[in-house]
Amino acid sequence: MSPSPPLRPSPAHRPKASTSKARGGWKTARWSLYAPIYDGVAARVLKSARREALATLDLKAGTRVLLLGAGTGLDLPFLPRDIELEVIDASPAMLRRCRERAEILGFDANVKQGDAMALDFPDGYFDVVIAHLIIAVVPEPQAALNEALRVLAHDGELSLLDKGLRGTQPAGIVRRLLNPLARMIATNLSVPLDSLFQGHAVQRLEDRDLGPGGLLRHMHLRKV
Secondary structure, three states, X not given: OOOOOOOOOOOOOOOOOOOOOOOOOHHHHHHHHHHHHHHHHHHHHHHHHHHHHHOOOOOOOOOEEEEXXXXXXXXXXXXXXXXXXXXXXXXXHHHHHHHHHHHHHOOOOEEEEOOOOOOOOOOOOEEEEEEEOOOOOOOOHHHHHHHHHHOEEEEEEEEEEEOOEOOOOOOOHHHHHXXXXXXXXXXXXXXEHHHHHOOOOXXXXXXXXXXXXXXXXXXXXXXX
16 A cells, blocks of 8 residues: 555544434443453453454554544554554543553554444545454444445555354354343344445455454455
């Protein structure tokens, strides 16, 4: 990818109309409750998966990067400090921890509250979008994926790390039994990840299972 121009200030927030009543409420508030314990639960278990996924990206000095649904910022230790970084999450409590982590690690990042399903960035604004453990969490996975690709530049890279189904395979019995509780607590285990890309022009650079027991699927894609 060619070097990006300096990161411009984020444009004024232009929230998009939502037809879903699920964008707020418990689905967002729960993360404020989880924030104090999230690192203890997720940091060590998913550390290697985050590191391996991010190692596939072409991150040069000045690369314009969006960290989507960043949570407490557990991806930050595996990113170079000389990128132009925008960080969003819906939870203020998660963002406070993320901002502290970014400052400790020496990032000059813009960390702010935002909606992954209605981003306030122009089309093609970023060279790289990192969507780790967010697509299966939001109420509308298709809207979040559409937005991630909308703000990604032509020839830009998307790193998607999440739970979800492959192809058109149906969910197994264990996944079906666990999913109602999982969705109430945190995440959808049965998002049909491949179908989200229908109608989008992307090149699949990598598609493999990562994490303990292949818990997560990593898709490294290029927008074409």
